Structure formats: structure tokens, C-alpha cells
Amino acid sequence: DAMVIQNPRYQVTQFGKPVTLSCSQTLNHNVMYWYQQKSSQAPKLLFHYYDKDFNNEADTPDNFQSRRPNTSFCFLDIRSPGLGDAAMYLCATSAGMTGTGRYEQYFGPGTRLTVT
Amino acid sequence: KNQVEQSPQSLIILEGKNCTLQCNYTVSPFSNLRWYKQDTGRGPVSLTIMTFSENTKSNGRYTATLDADTKQSSLHITASQLSDSASYICVVSDNAGNMLTFGGGTRLMVKP
Numbered sequence: 669d670a671m672v673i674q675n676p677r678y679q680v681t682q683f684g685k686p687v688t689l690s691c692s693q694t695l696n697h698n699v700m701y702w703y704q705q706k707s708s709q710a711p712k713l714l715f716h717y718y719d720k721d722f723n724n725e726a727d728t729p730d731n732f733q734s735r736r737p738n739t740s741f742c743f744l745d746i747r748s749p750g751l752g753d754a755a756m757y758l759c760a761t762s763a764g765m766t767g768t769g770r771y772e773q774y775f776g777p778g779t780r781l782t783v784t
Numbered sequence: 785k786n787q788v789e790q791s792p793q794s795l796i797i798l799e800g801k802n803c804t805l806q807c808n809y810t811v812s813p814f815s816n817l818r819w820y821k822q823d824t825g826r827g828p829v830s831l832t833i834m835t836f837s838e839n840t841k842s843n844g845r846y847t848a849t850l851d852a853d854t855k856q857s858s859l860h861i862t863a864s865q866l867s868d869s870a871s872y873i874c875v876v877s878d879n880a881g882n883m884l885t886f887g888g889g890t891r892l893m894v895k896p
Binding site: 774 | 877888
């Protein structure tokens with residue numbers, strides 16, 4: 669059974685046209701993450717939520733925003749996509765902070781974003 | 785600066801053979817090390833998590849080792865199968881919070 673669900677799996681948007689990617693989880697986890705992964709590169713953390721507390725990585729562009737209206741859902745908004753934003757976007761969840769080693773991190777299947 | 789280096793970058797082996805992937809890290813203070821398998825076009829799936837006190841952990845045909853003194857880890861795959869073809873990512877966490885440092889991955893291809 670899918671535990672971290674991402675929709676859509678493939679998204680095509682035009683240069684500069686706002687786009688929203690969605691993630692939902694059935695695990696009731698406290699922490700939700702958004703990663704950007706470009707071809708043949710490791711995932712790069714954009715931001716994460718611990719419950720309602722939003723934590724932005726220092727080098728995440730302002731063009732990327734996120735919303736978490738409730739425990740189950742988290743959204744990634746790209747306000748003005750550029751060609752360089754074409755990538756796989758991965759959502760992940762964990763029950764608690766991964767720094768302790770106690771909590772597994774579960775990834776969704778990803779949304780592949782194409783910018784034309 | 786926290787870094788995780790993986791080698792080799794890519795590897796081709798024949799079905800049924802064993803292989804070992806390497807991970808060196810400079811993350812400090814160290815908390816735990818994770819190995820993930822990522823199939824093409826999919827999200828990573830956890831294989832193992834090891835904390836400071838653990839030096840080996842197995843998950844089926846996958847065995848991870850950790851040497852916290854030399855800051856090295858390896859992932860050994862036994863009797864490889866075609867379905868093992870994927871990228872294997874080493875991720876190290878510090879204990880200062882929620883920081884995960886990802887390695888660049890090793891792309892493994894298993895050929896019949």
C-alpha cells in the first residue's frame with residue numbers, strides 16, 4: 669500500500685507559469701520533506717516541516733514555496749519555473765527527526781517536472 | 785563542511801556476482817548512516833540504517849558495514865540479480881538536528 673503519494677507523477681509546465689506539486693502521506697508522520705533531484709545527482713533538500721514548523725534550507729531559492737495545511741498533505745509551489753527547475757521532486761516523511769537514527773525516512777515515487 | 789563521497793560512480797557486473805560499494809564521509813558529529821536503493825524514476829527506498837555503535841547490518845542479500853573510526857561504510861551485494869540494477873545512495877546524518885548529507889550515489893548495472 670502506498671504510504672507517500674505524489675501527484676502528478678509527471679508534470680509539464682511553461683516557463684514562468686506557476687505550478688504546484690502535491691504530496692500526501694498515510695503514515696501520520698510529523699516531518700515532511702521536499703527534495704529536488706536533477707539527473708544523476710543526489711537529492712537536494714529544499715525544506716521540511718516538523719508539524720507546522722517550516723524549515724527552509726539556506727540556499728533554497730525564493731521561487732520555491734511550500735504549504736502544509738494538515739498532517740497528511742504538503743504542497744510545493746514553484747512560482748515562476750525556469751528551465752533550470754526541471755527535475756525530479758521527491759517528497760519524504762519521517763516520524764521524527766532523522767538525526768537520532770531512530771526514524772526511517774520514507775520517500776514518495778517523485779514528480780518529474782518538465783519546463784518548456 | 786559535511787561531505788559524503790561514494791565510489792565507484794558506476795559499476796557493471798554480471799548476474800550472480802558479488803559487489804561492494806564504498807562510502808566515505810566527513811560528517812561531524814556523526815549520528816547515523818543510511819543506504820538507499822533508488823530505481824530509475826522512483827524515490828529512494830531504505831536498505832539499512834546504522835548508528836555509531838553498529839558495525840554491520842544486513843537486509844537480505846545486502847550487508848552494510850560501518851567503521852566510525854575511519855569514517856567509512858560499505859554496502860556488499862551478494863549473488864546479484866537483474867533487479868539490483870539501480871543507484872545506491874549513502875546518506876549520513878549528524879546529531880545536531882535534521883541534517884542529512886547525501887552522497888552522489890553509485891549507479892549499478894547488473895547484466896545477464
